[in-house]
Amino acid sequence: MTAMWMALLAAFAPTAQAGAGTSHGTAEVLDEGEWEVGVYAPLRRGMGNGVELSIHPLVALLSPHLALKKAWSTDGAWVVASRHSLMYPTPLLRTFAREGTGGIIVADAEIPPTLASDHRFIATTGVGEATDLSLSARVMVGAGLGEGDWPSIDMPLSYTRTAAYRDHVATAAGVQLDGGLVGPLFYRLDVDGWWLPNSDAAWATEVKTTVHWRPSDGFNAHIGATAVVGEYPYGNNWHVLPAFDLIWRW
């Protein structure tokens, strides 16, 4: 039960807390041989040639996936990268379809084998002396391999991120600001707008605000909140979720 909740939290943590590491949500790619991992943020490794691989070990047990981030341009005013991931969320979804406490999806749900991919295009530039601006566009594509019948997960963050599994496509665009506050304290402001063209509920806006404490290049702790305003099959609603993580880089 506890493991399942951890998996649930972790499954959505990378997106709920984009910016948890030093370069999440930006076009920056880890250098060759560099590693980064968070309590909730995924394990990442720089592979060289502007390539970075990432996986969330805990989530991967129930939702096998792998993400590749590639820097395309690092010389100009804008750093440009893309991130592509492939996932098989079926076992995780089926784990959540259960009786009793922790049942996120009804136990009689028929969840077909589902494949999905997530593609993000990110461009980052400096604004002023100590602020980075990142623009992103994202599309998730999914397909069930067979007949299925399962309800949407009508909760913040989850609805948008599982929409492609049920309705084949989800899109998002985002703006992120990273800057310094005082000494080792930094801030991150990330605004994402979702458009779900095939879903019962078509839009959501997420505003993530976090304060980061970076005593060294090798450690980052942050805390903040994610506000979600969006449409659900029952109507519009808003929520505020806590965001926190501890991230190590070496």
Next chain:
Amino acid sequence: MPRLLLLCWTLALAGCDGLLFRTGFDDIEDAVLYTAETLTEAPESADQVLVINHNIKYGGARLLFFWECGGTRYNMTEGEVKGHLDAVIELINATEPDILMLQEVDVLSQRSAYIDQVQYILDRTHLNYGAYASQHKSDFLPSDGMGKMDFGNATLSRWPIAEATRYALPLVSEYPAYYQYFYLKRHILDATIELPGNPDFHVVNTHLEAFSDDGTKRRQIDQFHGHLTDLHDDGVDFIAGGDLNSLPAGSQVLKNFDGECPDEARFEGDNYEGEEDWLDDLFADFNSLMPLDEYAEDNGPWHSYAGDPDIGWNRTLDYLFTNGTWLEGEVMQSEAQGGHTTIHLSDHAPIRAIWEAGQ
């Protein structure tokens, strides 16, 4: 350590309740008021008021849900919910009650296709106004795949509802805090209806705890009794009732009801032993539609609950009281008793009564 984590988790939930799950209620808060899409002219006199009380099982009719013995169903389709509600509406339109007291009404729940059942019924009947108070609310209920949940009690009326208030009842104290946080929160819904010639007429609607071994149900009954006593002492007329989940004195069967699942731990049979006198004060201090002596003589005609329609009505859980006078009434069990077949509508039978004004 796990307990400490649960405590932290519960405190975090409670602290963020207004921002995330939203399961909580104030001890006293306004109920939600409704108005029908089209108003129907209401009678100008209310010498006699026809009241119906009905637990409608959130529009589930006789589908067997996962929480019932032998049940397998979870979410209903929109077509199923509307079909079941239409059958209830057919009864309402055939009987034309002046006041309708409902329990187990969904207004925004994933399990019932997010149909606002109060508005749905108002818009398809002669009833004009409604008051609703939730007894189980969560923006997302992480249990049994229930998702968004909002269901409770509703009082509908031909005449305007001046105000309606939700009074919280005691929570089940034996449950751990995190479970209690997400669990049902019972209440008393007190609606003030502007009856012609009696603008301060109270309709008190409740649905008490079904499962507790810690005396919670007894405390809820006592608070219900206290609420009615206060109204009576204030000199106002009231009708009161609902699903009290309790058997009255004189019940011939208190446990081992037919149709239960004794072999499945999850469906431990209902046992009302030791509760025989819990409703006595209500019967002693107010006028019950059901005379206790008649009931003691023959329980059958007053049975209002049937878990299995093939077995039929087999216990009395639903009641109507007043500090005035009942002219007549009955549990609408069948064509023969009540004039309508009702066993397909819900696991509870409607109770019909005529209240007489000015006595």
